[in-house]
Amino acid sequence: MDLRFERRCLLFDLGDLEPVPARRLLRVGHAFVSHAHMDHFAGFDRLLRLCLGREKALHLFGPPGFVDNVAGKFAAYTWNLAPGYAADFAVTATALEEDGSALTAAFHSRRRFVREGERRIRFEDGVLVREEALTVRYATLDHGIPSLAYRVEEPAHVNVFKDRLEAMGLAVGPWLRALKRAVLRGDPDDRPVAAPGRDGTETVLPLGRLRAEALLVTAGQAIAYVVDTAFTPQTAARIADLARGVDVLFIESPFRAADTELAALKRHLTTGQAGRLAAMAGAKRVVPFHFSPRYQGQEEEMRREVETAFRHPM
Template identity: 30%
Template sequence: MSSRELVVLGTASQVPTRQRAQNGYLLRWDGTGLLFDPGEGTQRQMLLAGVAASEIDRICLTHFHGDHCLGVPGIVQRLSLDRVAHPVHAHYPASGREYFRRLRNATAFYEVADLREEPVHDDGPVATGDFGTLTARRLEHSVESFGYRLTEPDGRRMLPDRLAAAGITGRFVREVQRAGFVEVDGRRVDLADVSEVRRGQSFAFVMDTRLCDGVFALADGVDMLVIESTFLASEAELARHVGHLTAGDAGRVAAECGVRTLVLTHFSQRYTDPRCFSEEAAAAFGGEIVVAEDLSTIPMPKRR
């Protein structure tokens, strides 16, 4: 199993359908789990997908429309029911603080989980850690909305053949990694001499929005872009009016931003053939396109 993958819990927009539950996406990022926009029914979808509450480290809400947050009460209560031992951080637009309070306290339950609310006030980093940096950017919708981007810093990959040629073994490998250089037999060997850059991976999550600067900033150069494509081009005017994207818009964003894997989701119930979305996006974007399906798992692409 990949250590970095997206588990798709639901892909419908305004209402669920017979084939699609409302939104819900768990990003497994090594040992960190980020749950994005848990809509109604997310707790059951987690069960079907084999996702445990203990995998959740962060809950990230883009905005407070029901299809993106009505699963919060069940998730919050499940964290306590399962006695999840680690802190769980909740990020959401600060203007919706009262909505989150109501969702968190929707019914009576014995709260023992350590849920830490961290409202998002503006563009910028919202969390850093071993996973990298989680950043929020403002989007354009009918209510305040933010998208999220997870970025891993670049690292170094040690090259065994160059280490051997330089005579670096054992503790000296750790030393050159720590200090950036090491002295071997009177010679200085720099880290750059025995390693190469390992590009950090990146992931972006863009939901309900018109095309705006925030969309392009979030998507810029990411390895995986999960993006709403609520409508097709035939409803482009309606999409702009209600603050949504078309599959064509999503393809354009992916092409202009150099995205590697484009994941389309958040589909209007008016469409029954998901192939229409990939075909429309492919007219603008020649890279990998995935039309998200409920309970599917999408691996992060291999490192560049």
């Protein structure tokens, strides 16, 4: 998920990261892993390799046992050279329990990625990240093992009218990020804001004037990410709750609608179930993915099955 204005990215699962450009991966500060099956975690190495030698902090979240999973990744390599790197790459791994309790530990390149500072923490109401620009929360689903689903939400969305800024003689640039955050925080109208002019000078304007003339605040957007889960009354209720009213629900649909028994056996969803869950949640749009390779060439039919169940839930 590319938060362009924030110049940062969020990752959901660390699957095959080869198609993701390095410049995007380098902007990742938080990655949210559903579970540690290989196809959701094998991409960790690419991210690690890219970040090595850079001053960077990476926060990883995952299911119970996840701190061991991350420690195991580091244990696979030899780090005698790492303390010599000029910059420290710091990784925090947090393993989330169903009840909001969690185990967290840190790993630093300058100390050869030994596990340190391990402690128990708590997250209230499933909220993992709460910042001015976004909130991230999780829910625990059932894939035979715990599998985590995530929701990202903006409290509000601040649009900038570049043409109006230009008409005011102001330049676009990084200062707009701070301006947006000030608006999202609800800072007072008379707060002075230093704005760079197009001619290189600096003007100080009240926040209220910038808001009135160059910004439009609209409702924030929300997305949810749901993968690798069985369809049970409990998971259905949790998905509907987590994904309530999202703009886009990204949801796995590995099995065709007719193959419910097979899907149940593998603790996965069918296309029909994915579409119904999107309808139950009141999602505005559903994007299915994670189709099983057994249906190669049938992706269009599978998308149609999801859409039909979404539009006409039984």
